[in-house]
Amino acid sequence: xxxxxxxxxxxxxxxxxxxxxxxxxxxxxxxxxxxxxxxxxxxxxxxxxxxxxxxxxxxxxxxxxxxxxxxxxxxxxxxxxxxxxxxxxxxxxxxxxxxxxxxxxxxxxxxxxxxxxxxxxxxxxxxxxxxxxxxxxxxxxxxxxxxxxxxxxxxxxxxxxxxxxxxxxxxxxxxxxxxxxxxxxxxxxxxxxxxxxxxxxxxxxxxxxxxxxxxxxxxxxxxxxxxxxxxxxxxxxxxxxxxxxxxxxxxxxxxxxxxxxxxxxxxxxxxxxxxxxxxxxxxxxxxxxxxxxxxxxxxxxxxxxxxxxxxxxxxxxxxxxxxxxxxxxxxxxxxxxxxxxxxxxxxxxxxxxx
Amino acid sequence: xxxxxxxxxxxxxxxxxxxxxxxxxxxxxxxxxxxxxxxxxxxxxxxxxxxxxxxxxxxxxxxxxxxxxxxxxxxxxxxxxxxxxxxxxxxxxxxxxxxxxxxxxxxxxxxxxxxxxxxxxxxxxxxxxxxxxxxxxxxxxxxxxxxxxxxxxxxxxxxxxxxxxxxxxxxxxxxxxxxxxxxxxxxxxxxxxxxxxxxxxxxxxxxxxxxxxxxxxxxxxxxxxxxxxxxxxxxxxxxxxxxxxxxxxxxxxxxxxxxxxxxxxxxxxxxxxxxxxxxxxxxxxxxxxxxxxxxxxxxxxxxxxxxxxxxxxxxxxxxxxxxxxxxxxxxxxxxxxxxxxxxxxxxxxxxxxxxxxxxxxxxxxxxxxxxxxxxxxxxxxxxxxxxxxxxxxxxxxxxxxxxxxxxxxxxxxxxxxxxxxx
Numbered sequence: 001x002x003x004x005x006x007x008x009x010x011x012x013x014x015x016x017x018x019x020x021x022x023x024x025x026x027x028x029x030x031x032x033x034x035x036x037x038x039x040x041x042x043x044x045x046x047x048x049x050x051x052x053x054x055x056x057x058x059x060x061x062x063x064x065x066x067x068x069x070x071x072x073x074x075x076x077x078x079x080x081x082x083x084x085x086x087x088x089x090x091x092x093x094x095x096x097x098x099x100x101x102x103x104x105x106x107x108x109x110x111x112x113x114x115x116x117x118x119x120x121x122x123x124x125x126x127x128x129x130x131x132x133x134x135x136x137x138x139x140x141x142x143x144x145x146x147x148x149x150x151x152x153x154x155x156x157x158x159x160x161x162x163x164x165x166x167x168x169x170x171x172x173x174x175x176x177x178x179x180x181x182x183x184x185x186x187x188x189x190x191x192x193x194x195x196x197x198x199x200x201x202x203x204x205x206x207x208x209x210x211x212x213x214x215x216x217x218x219x220x221x222x223x224x225x226x227x228x229x230x231x232x233x234x235x236x237x238x239x240x241x242x243x244x245x246x247x248x249x250x251x252x253x254x255x256x257x258x259x260x261x262x263x264x265x266x267x268x269x270x271x272x273x274x275x276x277x278x279x280x281x282x283x284x285x286x287x288x289x290x291x292x293x294x295x296x297x298x299x300x301x302x303x304x305x306x307x308x309x310x311x312x313x314x315x316x317x318x319x320x321x322x323x324x325x326x327x328x329x330x331x332x333x334x335x336x337x338x339x340x341x342x343x344x345x346x347x348x349x350x351x352x353x354x
Numbered sequence: 355x356x357x358x359x360x361x362x363x364x365x366x367x368x369x370x371x372x373x374x375x376x377x378x379x380x381x382x383x384x385x386x387x388x389x390x391x392x393x394x395x396x397x398x399x400x401x402x403x404x405x406x407x408x409x410x411x412x413x414x415x416x417x418x419x420x421x422x423x424x425x426x427x428x429x430x431x432x433x434x435x436x437x438x439x440x441x442x443x444x445x446x447x448x449x450x451x452x453x454x455x456x457x458x459x460x461x462x463x464x465x466x467x468x469x470x471x472x473x474x475x476x477x478x479x480x481x482x483x484x485x486x487x488x489x490x491x492x493x494x495x496x497x498x499x500x501x502x503x504x505x506x507x508x509x510x511x512x513x514x515x516x517x518x519x520x521x522x523x524x525x526x527x528x529x530x531x532x533x534x535x536x537x538x539x540x541x542x543x544x545x546x547x548x549x550x551x552x553x554x555x556x557x558x559x560x561x562x563x564x565x566x567x568x569x570x571x572x573x574x575x576x577x578x579x580x581x582x583x584x585x586x587x588x589x590x591x592x593x594x595x596x597x598x599x600x601x602x603x604x605x606x607x608x609x610x611x612x613x614x615x616x617x618x619x620x621x622x623x624x625x626x627x628x629x630x631x632x633x634x635x636x637x638x639x640x641x642x643x644x645x646x647x648x649x650x651x652x653x654x655x656x657x658x659x660x661x662x663x664x665x666x667x668x669x670x671x672x673x674x675x676x677x678x679x680x681x682x683x684x685x686x687x688x689x690x691x692x693x694x695x696x697x698x699x700x701x702x703x704x705x706x707x708x709x710x711x712x713x714x715x716x717x718x719x720x721x722x723x724x725x726x727x728x729x730x731x732x733x734x735x736x737x738x739x740x741x742x743x744x745x746x747x748x749x750x751x752x753x754x755x756x757x758x759x760x761x762x763x764x765x766x767x768x769x770x771x772x773x774x775x776x
Contacts, residue, residue, distance in 0.1 A: 169410075273578050275578065284518055
């Protein structure tokens, strides 16, 4: 099977993708060497589509989100190609990239209180945001626009001139989402937008995110560690492990019929109302300065074969749609002779446990 | 429940005074009281796992801390066998903590970064009078082996920064069990951990319970882990237990509308099930000014007339109406006038500055828009007053915990079965 990186095979809907990421890499320099937090990630996002990016802490999902936005800390480097409406946003000048953020690319953070200015009224937040990108609008037009998006987020117009501290946690997250959406960006990254919230409020926010595509035609990259949220709010899911997307596809397809053992084990270890026994993944995610050879999951994988420890798995089309990289899924013809013998794994001690 | 309970909590209240700013203190303004725990009764049988479940602000953590005497009780009692924890001084409380220990949520904050694992776990032994270093070391080693941190030599001299999240939580558990307590209060012990690690720590806690005959109080906002972990569950809302009973019973047939809502809101990984869209609106209210009647009534889809409808509910209703009908906002806002005075809780509410007829028309419009809105059940009368109208609401009934089937529920929808039976 020929592996061609730049084609439209990641696009599930057939539309022209809004975002098309190819071989994205992000690394942080440390004294021990480079931490390869994101190591060759490719995906497409169609207009109005929500892609869930799920994985454990340290798998690189937040780094990927910030990398796409160009919001990486100093000392981090990024590489690869991210096409947004035909231009590679990784190659833009800082000024052009600044103009794109807010108006075309939006970001929703985890902790809303740290992102709102406590000394500014909500009205001032909106005035500042809108004026920066559309300086010709009058104050009344700004108010109208802001009230419209606040209304869709369930914040009554009577609260327009309140301060951030006068709102509850869930309301603040709605404000953040409203601020991110008021300029109608085509693409939004939401980094754990519900993690700090309570169950009922979380469900409210998930419904708001669910309605996004209807109201705004926004494409959303929803970063979360909660597979339940993915099932609830996303069209497609990308499962990330140790800096790579190991499986992606339609949520129903991937969750019902996981082909990568990591996806399967992650779902099995999730405690839901139907849980009858406790399952967990032995061991801990690898050190990304020096990740294991072959498949990065092989030291923890219950189905690991000899080939997994030596040869990188190939990113192939998933039976049932999507992509997967795991030798169990193939391609058969690239597995060396005898490579399918079960791998003798070293006994994992608690010393290696997470 | 058979035999004497290990812990018996009776009418426990923990209130915090709000101090306010310097100015309001100088002026002697009343700044209010937060009723974090408000009249809670709870028995813990030896060997039992009781879950305290609720959203943030429900008082579950405060109740847990009160069990260790970490927050002073305002009234009521907490009997640990013959001692009343609510009544002990600091020295006496130290003795209690041989029997009752706590596991905290955030292992990063619970461990001193400048103490090695051996020092952190051994410190509890030192505080409780074990002078000999070799004895302490032996105790530490036993505890670390019990929590699965072996080979022990590898961990003794490690600092928290050298450990992963799961390992840190194991150290926190080791520190909690090193004194061989009978009761462990675990406050969200797994919610900071990754999904793949949570199950490991929960399994460890279950193993420890069997091995050391522990009794657990498991505090969490996550009903899914509580379902797996607990024998009995108490659902808390704004300082009170609203439903308590055996885990199977609570999950098989949730009775309180709040319990039902919590259960429905859990996102499930199964793509075939989805969270219903008619979830309760709003958030847990301000504990300094709780709603009248049942604290859950403003969000309750099943609320009836006597649930405690009041002025603030009218404000919320009007605001929600303007969310749906944005075009009417400017005009109608002028007719109903300022709403801020509605924030003072009262069973009468006056609104309007644009004439009684106009205000009535606005309110009729709101009612017509959603006739099923429970608040209207609580309106007993509406009369013209000045340039607006005054609404009167049904007097509030604050429901107490009552027997309903296999559980106890605090909700007017469940009249007392026990009173008729006995």
